[in-house]
Amino acid sequence: MFAVTRENSPLGTVLWYDGEFYHSHTVNNDTYQLFVQESPVKAPLKRCAVVGNGGILKNSGCGREIDQANFIMRCNLPPLSKEYTEDVGSRTHLVTANPSIIENRFQNLLWSRKSFVEEMRVYGHSYVYMPAFSMKPGTDPSVRVRHTLADSGSSQTVLFANPDFLRNLGRFWKGRGIHGKRLSTGMFLGSLALGLCEEVALYGFWPFSVDLDGRPISHHYYDNVLPFSGFHAMPEEFLQLWYLHKSGAMHMHIGKCPKEPG
Template structure:
């Protein structure tokens, strides 16, 4: 009887220890600097930036070793043959086995030429309003954008017009285009803003997002669209999440912007990030909207945007990437 009690106490303590370790893993004990401290540091840094090729090469090597972005960022026929099990990175115990239907939708191999040269990664932060960064963004060799942002004439001066790759969360297909269950015309028409770019969707990240992503693919192919659908590889999303968690970003999920910056750092020789500013006040102490096109706030607790910004700012200070968080200076020759 005493042996049973002893074992019972041990098992209880073991369970408690596991729970505590899990809690510390998800919500570690640390202090993130407050918004004012971060803004003050950015102001002190000013426009000073110097490219550091050694750190760029080192960071690309770290990303290559952990996540292999060049080969794994998208699901392809090459890395996901028939019968392969794709485990959803956003949901435990759910998977998709590649079958005839899905295999036929994959590109043969990663379509991007390596290495890409100068890349612009454009977030949707309100800091882009009145930034005058549009020409700077469009001067890059490859432009990445987040979540089907508006590129109408009123925004071009600040955010540019060129797109080579744009992400699309399945939730956008659900909310903005009624899951493509009734009409596909508005979706196909709105996609024309992105020219002949790649649409990058996390079809195998969360189960509810699979069908809308597949419908989006069919809507584009059935209308002979110039766009090419790429599905995010859940293995890549998972490993990138672990990579940043080990560097102090603790959230249920990384933002789309940080996924794209990670991809760019793995693929591009030079990366400049725009529109990444998770604070409600700008460097001029004036209010900043959440997006450059609206002020709709995200669900709280899902992303850890200030933590992400701190990590990106460290990379900026080390010369690994450049962040534009204020106005872009006029380009030479501009009137």
């Protein structure tokens, strides 16, 4: 149920936006044809890597280890140019795209479709996972991404997040002490991986401004732009993920990854 499909959301289905009260979309012929027939990601997947964008990844040397996973998830169209691949890897199977990124970086695809398609090539034959039915302003950019990639002959598949799945996850974690306005993308993907994968490894999840040795680190591995304060409860999320790590439900990598022998 993590994605909207023709199977779980037939014509006439009312999709209630999970990020806004009292807004909904009734599936019609126009939107129905944008959905995949059924969920293309089948459980159980063997070993999954969920790659956050934290500055803790910088100089980690984790790229080779990340790329060895069977299924790799990334958050919000992160840069994967050569200067970063040693730390973050180069392979991608699913990448999220927040509508605000489409608006700010690509002018809502009203003028910059070519540059968008070119930038997306770095993610290979991946699924592009978008919250089209979370906030009303995010629907049009998400649909535009779907049309843009289809019109360009891209091999990527756009999946729209199921708002019921996002809502239920939010409630689940709120009952366990996470009180931000909304879960972070990384928390959504980590939770999704727990449901899909036999083994889950997290990389780049570190919401603090210093590393384990007290050295300052940037917010992201590629810049130091801070998020809007109060929107996500990153320390609370990290604590829950750390509990899962300590219980053996997943493995969280912090700091450097071991080098290949020899």
